[in-house]
Amino acid sequence: MWRIFMNIQELSCCLLFQIIFVVIICSDLWLLLPTGLTANTSLIQSPGALVVREGETVEIRCVLNSTNVNNIVNKFHVHWYNSRNGKIKLSLYDNGITYRSLGFSERFQLSRNVTSNSYSLTIREVKIADSADYICGLWGHLFGDGTKLNVTIANPPILIQFPRLERVTEGHTARLRCSMENAEVGNTDVHWYRELPGLDMEWVLTHEAGGSVRRRPGFTERFQPFKDASNSSFILNVTNVTLNDSAVYYCTVWGDIRGNGTQLKVTNLLDDPVLIQSPPVSKVAEGVTVQLQCVLHKAGVNDTDVHWNQQRPGKNSEWIMSHFVDGKVTRSGCISDRFKSFRNAMSNSYILTIANVSINDTAVYNCSVWSYIYGAGSQLNVTDQTYEKLSLKILGGIVACVLVFILLFIILAIAVCYMKKWVCFQHMFKPEGNSTEDLNPVYSTVAVETKTNTEPAPNVTMSAEPEILYADIQFARKNAKAPTLEVSEETTEYAAIKRT
Known part of the structure; x- marks a missing residue:
């Protein structure tokens, strides 16, 4: 009994000391406050x-x-x-x-x-x-x-989201892009929100400049943010999408700067569309304009956003531009207005036109819809026009040389042919064993007469040699079928010589 009494007394003392301690502490806190600053x-x-x-x-x-x-x-x-x-x-x-x-x-x-x-x-x-x-x-x-x-900064950031409408079938991955101007994505926190039909906007996650990611409870790693510094863009990938992921998604920076939103529609009713690109390979010279076609099957081009990607030799594929259903075209910062996108409702196709192509445009160009459906690509090879002109000049010079050589050869052949014909013609009119002088009757007659006059031999009897030569000449002429010339002995020089 005594022990119980003592324990109660000890407990009472401890409780009293605690009450006194609390009062002292509260008194000290009250003294720290300025006079009159109360809870009101x-x-x-x-x-x-x-x-x-x-x-x-x-x-x-x-x-x-x-x-x-x-x-x-x-x-x-x-x-x-x-x-x-x-x-x-x-x-x-x-x-x-x-x-x-x-x-x-x-x-x-x-x-x-x-x-x-x-x-x-x-x-x-x-x-x-x-x-x-x-x-x-x-x-x-x-x-x-x-x-x-x-x-x-003096020019605040501008956020542009695309595509405006993203349609994805269940189980696939949706890719939402938010392009930022007038600021660096690597130095900026980005916040992603979504607005479900009939409900208020809710925070999804924050991708901080340092790289860490904070997610709202209930949002798993299916929602994965990325930063694409080369295109100054924030990207939100939603993998293995479900029907409950259908909503309008917004990106925001600096607290109150917000993008225009992307509507994500997840469906299991439509088959995935198919994209067929043509031509598969195109080789052109610098300075020309090329067209790359992307035909869409199982969907309409007027109801679907299209995105164009470029993969240069030795580099990864990069987004270059998007053509939205409302007609708006968004280009990457490194792409000029030489690149234009069109729709052809008649052929249900998208067309990418590149004007005044250069060597740097050599790449594989892919069209894509619904973020995960791609065409097979079109390989564009741009050749150096200066090199081609030089090659053409060299080829033209070679062809010219060959033509000149052939012409000279033809001229030489014709000359040789005519020379052969002339030789043959001369040979036909020349009797075998006789010289040209012998075939000339005047020359033969004069030669004999001259010889007779220059050799004074009073008592020498003239030989019959001139008569023999004359006969030979007549015989040769008959054999050559030349016109026969009738000569009278009384009037010819031969007759005069004979009388002498």
């Missing part, structure tokens, strides 16, 4: 979020709201923090003195307004580095709700 006193901070461009001026206000009319702002020190547990960055004391920690210049001005019973933080010529959370506080115990300041 609060700091109302505005705005909650603020997005401004570089060089502008912003103002953040904290109103002291209290049921005690004696609680006015000029009686208390006000401090500004970056977080509730952080260190003091700026302070304005009740005597008007301003304190700024390292890194905060006179661009940061603190003030109080007794009329509105409020404190103000004014930042002039804001910079990107000024982006942060700013929280006002009194004595480290009473805080405002904070203001999230986001300072953007």
Whole structure:
């Protein structure tokens, strides 16, 4: 009994000491608070979020709201923090003195307004580095709700989502792309949201600049974000899609900059379309215009977005442009307006036209729909026009040389032929064993007469040689079928010689 009494007494003493300790602690906390700051006193901070461009001026206000009319702002020190547990960055004391920690210049001005019973933080010529959370506080115990300041560059980012409509059959992968201009995707956090039919927009995940991914509970790794720095794009892949994934998906950056949205439709009622590309291989010279065709089967080209991809030799396939059902065309940053996309409803095909092609356009071009259905591709080979012209010149020179050689050969052959005919003609009119002089009757007669006159031999009897020669000449002429010339002895030179 005595032990029970002693235990009760010990428990009572312990309880008493604990009550005294709690009272002391509460008294200390009460003493730490400024006079009159009770539970009915609060700091109302505005705005909650603020997005401004570089060089502008912003103002953040904290109103002291209290049921005690004696609680006015000029009686208390006000401090500004970056977080509730952080260190003091700026302070304005009740005597008007301003304190700024390292890194905060006179661009940061603190003030109080007794009329509105409020404190103000004014930042002039804001910079990107000024982006942060700013929280006002009194004595480290009473805080405002904070203001999230986001300072953007002079030209804020622009988000363009495509395709506008993405249709995928169950079990496949949907690929949603969000292109960003005026900022680097590698240095920017991106947030993905979705809006289900008849419901409010809900956060899906955040892909931070450092690479980490935060997902909302219920969204597994089927929702996988990527960043494509070469095309300045954010990508959200949804693998093994289900009917419940049908929704409108949005990408956002910097808190309030949002894309135009992509509607994802998951269906199990339609067969996958088929894409047939032509020509499979095309070889052209620089400077010409080429057309690559992509025929769509089991779907209509006017109801389906088409995407064109380019795979250069030794590189991975890259997206170059998209042609949406509303007629809008989006190109990659490295693709000029030489590349144009058209629809041909008559042949139910997409056509990619490339004007004034160059060597750098040599690649395999693929068309795709529904993010995962691709054509077999068209190989475009662009040749160097200068090289072809040089080759043509060389070939033309060779052909010209060959033609000149053939012409000379023909001329030579004709000359040889005519020479042979002339020789044959001369041979036909020349008797065998006689010279040309012998065939000339005048020359023969004169020669004999001259010989007779130059050899004075008074008593020599003339031989019958001239008569024999004359006979030979007549015989030769008959054999040659030449016209017969009748000569009278009385009138010919031969007769005169004979008489002599």
